[in-house]
Structure formats: C-alpha cells, structure tokens
Amino acid sequence: MPEPAQPLFVEGAGRAEGDGESAVLMPCLVAVDVVPDGRRMRVKVRGELDYGGQPLRRDLDEALHRSDSGIDLDLTALEFCDCSGLNVLLGLRQRALGQGKTVAIRGSSPAVERLLDVTGTRDLFAQPGPDDQATAPTDPRDARPQRETEQDLRTEVIQLRRAIRTRPTIDLARGMLVVSFGLSPEAAWNVLVNTSQNTNTKVHRLARDLIGTIHGGRLPEAVQKQLAAEVAKARRSTSSP
Structure with a gap:
C-alpha cells in the first residue's frame, strides 16, 4: 500500500558559512512534499530556492536514501531558483549517481526552465530509461554505452565545478x-x-x-x-x- 504524502517543511533559517556566533542566518523559503512512487520517490519543491535553501539538502538526501532507483522532481511550484538553488540540485544528482540512482526533472516552472537553458544543465536531469538505473554494463558489447556514460559524468563534473x-x-x-x-x-x-x-x-x-x-x-x-x-x-x- 502506498505511503501517504509526507510534507517536509524546510522552514526557519539556514546558516551561511561562518564560525560560531558570527555566522549569518539566511531565510529558507522552500518546502517539499515526498511521495513514494514505485521504485522511485516523487518530490515536489515549492517556494523560492536560493542560498537559503541549503537545509533542503537533508530532506532530499533522505528521499534519495529511501528510494530504490532515484528521485523524480516536480519543480512546477518553484517560483524562483538561482545558481545556488541549481547547485543543490546538481549536488543531489552527483550523490545519486554515486549510489547507482538517477534524478529526473518531471516538470518545472518558467523560472527553472530559464535557469536550465541559460546554464545548459537541462540534459543532466533528463528522464531515465526503462531500467532507471545508473549501472555499469557487464556485456562487452555495451562498451560504447559505458564510454558515453563516462563522458557524461566528466561533462557533469565540469558543469558542476563551473556552477x-x-x-x-x-x-x-x-x-x-x-x-x-x-x-x-x-x-x-x-x-x-x-x-x-x-x-x-x-x-x-x-x-x-x-x-x-x-x-x-x-x-x-x-x-x-x-x-x-x-x-x-x-x-x-x-x-x-
């Protein structure tokens, strides 16, 4: 039986980089709803995702851990997203690949669409294939797809570092x-x-x-x-x- 939707509100404030009391508190204006969907987790992100959204990483990582094959993101209710927010999503994808999983954007708002186009990162969040796994091929005949996967990973690392x-x-x-x-x-x-x-x-x-x-x-x-x-x-x- 499917689990009910679980709203994970990232409210309050995120702490910017700093030491002790000198750290600056950044408001966090995003919330997420997580719903199991077969072997994947469907995550809807709402609000504004910028530097103050760093606490969102904890909830995304939890959803990733609970999934068998990865996360499907619904960003249609994300009113604002800048490069800081994109870094949160890129970091999530990097960690997913390390676990043999994928992160796909199933829907996005105009603000997210514009950001993906400007940064050239849209393809990094393409919807997975039927096996929705980031596994390495075992058949020698699959050497070419494996090389393409390695090239995709190198491209992703370059784009992540640039961002x-x-x-x-x-x-x-x-x-x-x-x-x-x-x-x-x-x-x-x-x-x-x-x-x-x-x-x-x-x-x-x-x-x-x-x-x-x-x-x-x-x-x-x-x-x-x-x-x-x-x-x-x-x-x-x-x-x-």
Whole structure:
C-alpha cells in the first residue's frame, strides 16, 4: 500500500558559512512534499530556492536514501531558483549517481526552465530509461554505452565545478542590481538573464563585467543599453498596480 504524502517543511533559517556566533542566518523559503512512487520517490519543491535553501539538502538526501532507483522532481511550484538553488540540485544528482540512482526533472516552472537553458544543465536531469538505473554494463558489447556514460559524468563534473565557481560572482552582481536600483532578488536575476540572452553573453561573464565597473571598468555600449532597458522594464513592472 502506498505511503501517504509526507510534507517536509524546510522552514526557519539556514546558516551561511561562518564560525560560531558570527555566522549569518539566511531565510529558507522552500518546502517539499515526498511521495513514494514505485521504485522511485516523487518530490515536489515549492517556494523560492536560493542560498537559503541549503537545509533542503537533508530532506532530499533522505528521499534519495529511501528510494530504490532515484528521485523524480516536480519543480512546477518553484517560483524562483538561482545558481545556488541549481547547485543543490546538481549536488543531489552527483550523490545519486554515486549510489547507482538517477534524478529526473518531471516538470518545472518558467523560472527553472530559464535557469536550465541559460546554464545548459537541462540534459543532466533528463528522464531515465526503462531500467532507471545508473549501472555499469557487464556485456562487452555495451562498451560504447559505458564510454558515453563516462563522458557524461566528466561533462557533469565540469558543469558542476563551473556552477560552483561562478555562483559567487553572479550572486554579487545580482546584489549590486538590488542595491543600486531597488529591485527584488528575482527581478535582478531576470535582468541578468534577459540581458545575457539579448546580448549573447554568458551570465557569469556579464556578472563579472558588471562587478568590474566598481573598479572603473566599462560595459560594452550594446550591453549597457540592454541592461538599462531591462532595469527600466523591471522597475516599471514593480511599480505597476
């Protein structure tokens, strides 16, 4: 008999990196519902997933441990997700592979769709095949699929490291937009993403160049115009009734 849905609320606060009393508390605005689904666990994530969502890892790891073959994520109710949130999901997938399991995104909100497209990580969360296992082949004739699997793993590690490395830069640039123009964190993220897409500039490079303006650097004229247009659009949207 299937187990009932188990809401695992990640409320309160997550503690940012730091020592003792000097650590800064970050609000955690996400909650998850976990439902067994055959050999897998179906996990619905709701709210806003950013750096404050680090405590979510404990609940995701518990769901992964309870599953036989992995986790199916429903992210349709995730209103906001930034690079910090993506790192939580990438880390979960890495740990799942280490256990011979998979993590698949079965549905996602527009905010998640945009993030997956910009970071090129959508394929890492593709739905598993019929055996939904990340096991190594034993038949010598399966050598080619095994090589492809190893290449996928190497690609994933590279993307994970890149995401971790660029996250502080992107978060700092987003913070600059929040402070400078009075935008919400979500609006500032949208400004970065839309400017990136419309100028064909990687988000992490745009963030790096934006931070460089503090020390006298200048953005290319086309990027300046697009950034200004996106900021103006975001502010109009915020002031609209």
